[in-house]
Structure formats: structure tokens, C-alpha cells
Amino acid sequence: MICRVNLTRGTITTEPVPAAWQGLGGRALTSAIIAAEVPPTADPLGPANRLVLAPGLLGGTIASSSGRLSVGGKSPLTGGIKESNVGGLPGAALARLGVTALVVEGQAASGQWFTLEVTPAGVGLLDATHLVGQTIYETVARLRSGRSRRTAVLAIGPAGEMRLSAAAIGVTDLDGVPARHAARGGLGAVMGAKGLKAIVVDDSGSDPVPLADAGLFRQTTRRFAQALREHPSTGKSLPVYGTSVLVNVINELGGLPTRNFRSGVFEKAEHISGEALHDLIVARGGQTTHPCMPGCVIRCSNVFPDENGKEQTRGFEYESIVLLGANCGIGDLDVIARMNHLCDEYGLDTIETGDTLAVAMEAGLADFGDGERAIALIEEIGAGTPLGRVLGHGAAVTGRVFGVSHVPVVKGQGLSAYDPRALKGTGVTYATSPMGADHTAGNALPGTVLPGVGKLDTTQREHQVDLSRYLQKLAVIFDSVGLCWFTRGPILADNSLLLDMLKGRLGREFSMDDLWTMGRETLRRELAFNRAAGFGPQDDRLPDFFLTEPLPPRGLTFDIGDDELRETLAGLD
């Protein structure tokens, strides 16, 4: 069912999934709903915008890594359509409660704040005035108190309340800790603008999701889990070192964003690498291997203790470590962990915040490498000082206000932790994705195979446009079925894993062609929304400095021209 919550009127209604949206889940569904219901020129922080939550097609099942949740809306950061994808508990819980999509509409009166509760007993709005100003950790602790252990919470912190464009939505993991985030694109500000402080999803006592062919489904999920265990990435490196296993890889490639994207190699990379992180966590008795959702075979996340062994932060991932760390010249995991935790308390996208701090350093507000000053700047955001509000709106606004031109953004959104001069396929995705600069929209890591061509050298321009186009469609598929992107290795090796799970769950024969069509259609819809919102070909490019400033030490530039970039997704029309 579609569940609609209208904050203007305080009403809650449910309706069956209309025919046009049947067979859609996750990003395919959030983007379809936004495109159909939000005027492209609407104020992202006004009542006409909608915040849409949709689990994937496999959400709520026992399949490993299948509980990803898509959160969609018009982004206050990019001004375009946005889907932000998050793990943790609520994706599966919503699916088990039969919620195909939760659509938050309207806007509460100024000063009014609500918590939305979704349980088997029904859906309701509760007053949340007592939670105003609280951090996400505080908010979640109060909302989970006295409830079932498996109660999932999505919440915003001060950043979302202040409607800052870098505001994230915090999401609880399987321990009830809000260490996962629908972080990109400022959707926390959309939630804040609606007057919604938190969403509580408690599926205790709900029925399991129905399976059209339980035998096929269980058999395939076992094959899938086995394949994940046997794959070198999901079976070995990710469970041991987590996402930070990439630090050394990308640093050796010369593409690790360092000091505001001015170098591709960080001299302290070994101090912040996955290996260093692993050893430090082990020495302090933390968890190097931690699943964000129950039943995940990969368990790529972690719990990071401080020097006294007390939990300092968790979900301490590659993007956060590189952008809050190397990109700010900071090579101390303890400092970066404190920065990461502050972002999680206030509800800030760590990627956007890392990009922003580096721009602020470029503007002279702090020295590169000065971790204590960086922490103080994040605290300014939480406190909502004028400086903090500037920083909380992200790298583009910060560069504008302080007169810095060297700002790594596309469509107003800060780049992820891959320099596009050394990772050109990812650069094409940054430039052309309707999501703005976002690695999750189609990340071309070293070793990625372009069908029919093979593995590409990420530093060379050849075939990168084709690779990005392929990956952008593939990302839609994974974000729509609800599977973690990390599961793509086994699934690309054996499509039947995915197709049989879909058949076992839904009773419908999907072909890969069907899924590619869903990817294409979704991108087409998103691009059309953005065009109607005012985006043109001039928005589909990287900042000039990536084209003109060779990246030390390898001297690479981004040499894929505007004409080629325009072709990337043009074929979809």
C-alpha cells in the first residue's frame, strides 16, 4: 500500500499501489512518485515538495543485504530530484508492515514538530515539541525507550531542523544506533521543513512478507549467501577491512581527494587506511565486522572505540574517513572519528561536510590538518551560528560566501571521495547523474568490468562514458530491488540469483531486460524532472579546475569533453 501523511492537515491515508507503480520499488518508485506529484519548480523546503520512503522489491525478506531503503524528494542542495539510499532497519520493517511507499506531504505550521509512528496497530502523528533541538542520538534514545528492541527510527538532528542543505536523515542499525544515513542531497532539511522530527517504525508482531514461491526463494537466498561468502570482495576484504579497504587502493592510484582535491595522494594515507582502522579497532576491542541490517552476509561496517575502549562512532566508512580526513589534511583516525560522530549527532552528510571543511580551509577559516579547529567548525554548524549555517549548506554555498572558486561540486553537491581526474568513469557519473556528484549513482572503481570491453584503466578516458552509462542504470536496479550495491559481484556473475529471488518473492518473471528497462525509465524520468526544474547541458559538467589543473602526483586532468558528457544519458530520450 501507499501510505500518505499530510503535515498541513495532520491526516494519514492509505491507498492501494496504483497500476502505474506496480512492480516498482526503491528508487524506481520514489522517483516515479516525485516526478508525478512534485512540481519541478517547487521550493524544496515548501509544502509542495514530498519526502518519499520506499523499500526495495526484496525488502523485508531474509535475502542477505536486501533491506536498503530509498528516500526521495526534490533536493534543496541540488535543486533536482534526489534519491538517497540507506541501510539499517527501517527498509525491511516498512516492507514487513506492507508499506510500499510512505509519502510525506505538506508542511506543519511554523514551530510545530511531529513524530510519525508506523506500527502494525496503525500509523499516527505524535507531538515532538519536546524533541526539538536534540541530536539524533538523543532523539533516538528517547523514542526507542521502552519499545521493542527491533524498533527502527529515522530522525533528523539540529541540521535538519535548521533546514541546512547538508542535513542528513539518521537511521538506526540493528543495535538501534543511528549510525546509518540517508545523507546526500539535504533530504534531512526536507524532513525538517515538513515539521517531521522522526519516524518510528516498529514491525513487532507483523507477518513475514509473503513469498509467491517460498521454496524457490529460500533456495535462491541460500545460493546468494553462499556466492557472497565466496566472492573475494564480499567474502574477504569487506568483512575484514570494511569500505576503508579502498583508502590504499585509491591513494596508490593517485585519486584520493587530499586538501580540497589539490592532490591525489595523501602522505598520511596509511594512518587512515582500512588496514590501520582494522588494527586499531582490534587493539581497542571494537568490532571490525558489523552488519547494518540483520542477516547481512557482508557485514562491512564497524564499531570504533576510543582509546579507552568506549564506543566513539560506528559506520565509520571510506567516504567519511577520506573527506573528513585526507581532504582536510587530517591523518588521525581518532580526530576523524570525533568529526564523524559529531556529524551523526547533528545529522550532517559527512561527504558534504568534508568537502565543505576543506573549502573553508581554503578560505583561511582553518589550516589544513588542524583537527581541533575542524571539530570546532562542525560544532558551529550544530550551534547554528551564522558561520555554522553557511557551512551547513555545503561546499557550494561556503565557496560562494567566502569567495573560493576551487569548489568540488556538481549541481551544487560536493564530490565523493574519488578524484575524477584519476577515476574518470566516476567523474562522468558525477557530471551527468541526475543526482549531482554522487558515487552511489554509478561508481566506476578500479576493476569494474564494462560488458563487451572488460576492465578499464580508470585514469584513461576510453569507454568511460559507456561505463558510466552502464553503471548508472545498474545502480538504479540495485537501489530499486533493495539490494546493497556491494552484492553486485555475485549477481552480475549469475543473474539468476536476482531473477529467482524476485520470482520467489513476487511470483513474477523478471528478465534482465525488464530490469534494464526499469533503470532506463527511472533515469529518463529523473532527467525530465531536472530539465523541467531548469537544468541544462551546462549543469552536466565538472568544475573547470578538474579540466585545467593537473592532479599531483600523476598530472592527470579530466579530459572527457562536454560533448561526450552530453551523450552519456542522451540515448535514454
Place this chain on the structure above:
Amino acid sequence: MICRVNLTRGTITTEPVPAAWQGLGGRALTSAIIAAEVPPTADPLGPANRLVLAPGLLGGTIASSSGRLSVGGKSPLTGGIKESNVGGLPGAALARLGVTALVVEGQAASGQWFTLEVTPAGVGLLDATHLVGQTIYETVARLRSGRSRRTAVLAIGPAGEMRLSAAAIGVTDLDGVPARHAARGGLGAVMGAKGLKAIVVDDSGSDPVPLADAGLFRQTTRRFAQALREHPSTGKSLPVYGTSVLVNVINELGGLPTRNFRSGVFEKAEHISGEALHDLIVARGGQTTHPCMPGCVIRCSNVFPDENGKEQTRGFEYESIVLLGANCGIGDLDVIARMNHLCDEYGLDTIETGDTLAVAMEAGLADFGDGERAIALIEEIGAGTPLGRVLGHGAAVTGRVFGVSHVPVVKGQGLSAYDPRALKGTGVTYATSPMGADHTAGNALPGTVLPGVGKLDTTQREHQVDLSRYLQKLAVIFDSVGLCWFTRGPILADNSLLLDMLKGRLGREFSMDDLWTMGRETLRRELAFNRAAGFGPQDDRLPDFFLTEPLPPRGLTFDIGDDELRETLAGLD
């Protein structure tokens, strides 16, 4: 000649006017040069942008009100092409020095600052490090010290040095006081980004501009002066009450921007009206009638003394008084005069600043009507605090940072002092002009005649699109010949005044058709630049609240639809 100053290389070169630009002056010329030489996607604050100064075709002559100067560039406020038009001395002085256009290119090394000197002896760059941080008044006083009385200066203040998007370029009037401004679009920031603190233009000893037919020219300028004296606007109301004569007119119409465009009537309008201003100036021994350039018959400006009779500010005009005053709920001319003078010291557009302060008041940073707090906020801009830098980037950035949606901007630029719900033709100009919201691009005041139709009711939608189209072309003509817009009454009544002056000056027979063609071609060029810079139809509209919130007390809305707006200038293509 075209004089090119390159700040990257420190070189100065001159060249004859190329054939393609002959017969162009003022805005027609600045826009042609920008369109030809600045990549539309260039960073407005980078070396690829250019700052172009061009007097009009009649510049430097004895014709009344003919010394207007066009200053062009890619705007850091709008991101589009910009022409900002200013009176005072330098337009005529550049023309007498034979400079058809002064093109400032490149960018000085960080921390380097220069003064450009243009004299009959040549053009040179002087070190200006000792002027850094000085206000415009201080800068001008130092640069004019020991020089000829008629030395003209253009200078930026701290706002331009900080590259703030609301930064103006201050320009000296005939007393050597920098009370005139190329204010709109942040061109002061472009000048600052180039490392250019000031331009000194001293035409002492230069020859008069050549006249192709001196007899015809002198005879026509006499007829023109006589016609200006006999016209009710330029002969009576403007010389007596100045531009503020409009306060009561627009207030009675219900279109006076009040408290962030939330009302069209200000209860203290009579305290800030042209009549009140006149009486106060007379009582204190100031000047109610003051020309910004020598030989102007209209003399619409003023010198405003404080309560002790000492000059407090000058060039105290309608737009400044309404936007710093009524729009901030401030009804005290002494307070508004102090605000106006601070803007002139720091080099801030008073229109953008007034819009911004009202948005800041809406955000709770000050109460509407709190003049002392408003002054303190302007001082923050001058001091370059984080809050000051936000405000100094204008209303759009301030609204974004502080989460205010009720922000009166088009293409990022704040509206002038006419509410588009009550002055719909001006509203069409705000929405569709390539300049962003700017009354100087085609202002449809009450009483304006649309040829073939007659005078329109400004509160009704009929014919307003046609009127705006007509006025936008007409504004280009006046800004290109170098005549003050206020002279249009006599010239529209008798075209031969303009055509014979052009013939007497240039020896070329212009027809009105030629001039209309220049207007059309210039707009077409500007629109094409903006399209290539990324503007689309979605940018040619007013903020939604003008369409949806009825304006008290008359309950008017802006009811001209997007489709009609798109037709306004579409016929030019």
C-alpha cells in the same frame, strides 16, 4: 579605440574599434564584447570574466544627461550577463579620452592590488596595496588628492575586495564625491576579483569629442535642453523632489515594497516621501537639486545633511529609500540616510542590501523597523564577519542560509522598489530581462504609454507583456546612446532630438528603426549568452509567493502566466 588592461600579465594595449562593434556604445557595446569574449560558463570571479566600461554614443558631448556609463561583465549575483548603468563623471571623461571601451581582463596574483590610471598622457597600472581595506570615500579622497578637480574615480570598497555578490562600484559625481554607483549584479566583486581597487580617469587637457556637424549638434542639444525644461517630469517634479517623488505615487498605488514585500502600503510613507525629503533638506540647508554630471538640465539628485547641517549622504534616491526604509519597516529618513551612506562607504548595492536586510529580518536577525540593528548588520558586512559575508552576497544567499523561502529575487537578484503585483509590466521585466530583476531594464511606471494602446493600468495584466518588451528594447537604446532614462519623455515625443544629436555627433544617419534593431540585437545577444550559461524558461519567472499571496491592501497577485512570460522576448529569436 578599445583599451585593454590585462591584470594577469600587467599589460595595457589599445586597438581600433573592430568593424563589428562600430556604431555601438554603452550597453550594446559592453554586451557585444562580453558575449564575444567571455565563455558563458566562466567563473564570474575568475580570470576569464571581463569587466567592460563603455560610454554611450553621445558620451563626452555637451548634450544634457549624456554621460551615462555602461559597466558590463558576467554577474556573480545572477550568473548571467550584466550591464550596470551609472552617471557621474567618468562616462564623459572616457569618451573625451577617446576610449570607446575599456576592457579589464585576467586576474592579478592573489594579494596584489592595482589602480588603473587613464589620462591624456596614457594608461597605466599603479600599485594600490596601500588602499586595501579602505572605504570608497577614503579611497577616492586619496586618489583625487592633488589632482585636477575634474578627475573622475571609480572604486570598490571592502565589499568588492571581499568579492561579495552585492558589491557595487562607486563613481564620483561632479563634486568628486563617490555617490553614484554601478550597483547592480555584483560587478564590484568582478572588479575586486581582478585585483583592481580603482580606476582614475582624468581628461584634463583632452580635446572635446569631435562633432561631425557641430552646427546641427549644438542646435539640437539646445532644443533637447529646452524640451527637458518644459516637460512636467524633467522640468518640474524631478528637479524639485528628485526620484523620491515616486514614494507617494507607488504607495498610493499599493505597490510600495514594505516589510519584505508583504504589504504594498507603508504606514510611514509620508515620512520618507519626496516631499518630506525635500522639506527636510531645505530646512537643514542641503541641496534638493543636484546634478550628477555637468550640464544636466534635470538635476534630480540631492545632498542630504544631518540634523547639524553636515552632509550625511548624497544621491539619496527612491530605490534606496524604499528598500532600506519601507521594505525594512524603517520610516526615519535620518536612519535610512546613515544606512545609505554606509552602503556607499563599503560599496554595496542599496537595492540588494535593502532586500537582504528585510530577508534577514524575516529570519529573525532583527525586528522590522529596528534601524539601529539594521545599521549594525550593514556594519557586519563591512567588517566581513561570517554573518556579514552572507548578507553581502544578497537576498538569495541570505534566504538560503537562514532558511527563508519568502525571498524577492529573480535569477538570484533582488527586486527593485516596485511590487510586481501592483506594477505588472515591471514584474514582466523582472521575470524576463536577461539582467535579472532590475527596474532599469524596462520599468513600467504608472502613466507609461504603450504605442498604439496608450496608458495602461499597472495593476491589470492586459498588454503588460507587450509593454515590457517595448520598454526593454527602449532601455537598451537609452543605455547605449548614453542618455539618462529620464530624458525619454521629450525624446519619445520628438525622435528627431535623438536622431539629430547622433547625426551631429557621428555624421551617420540613424533611423529609429536602426535603434530598435540595436535594442533587439543586444537583447538577443544577452539572452543567447544566458542560455549558454545555463538559463532556461524556468528562470524567467517570479518567486511563487507573488503568484499566490495577495498583496495587502488591494489583494493583487501577479497573474501573468509562465507561458505569456516566455513569449515576452521569444519574438527576438
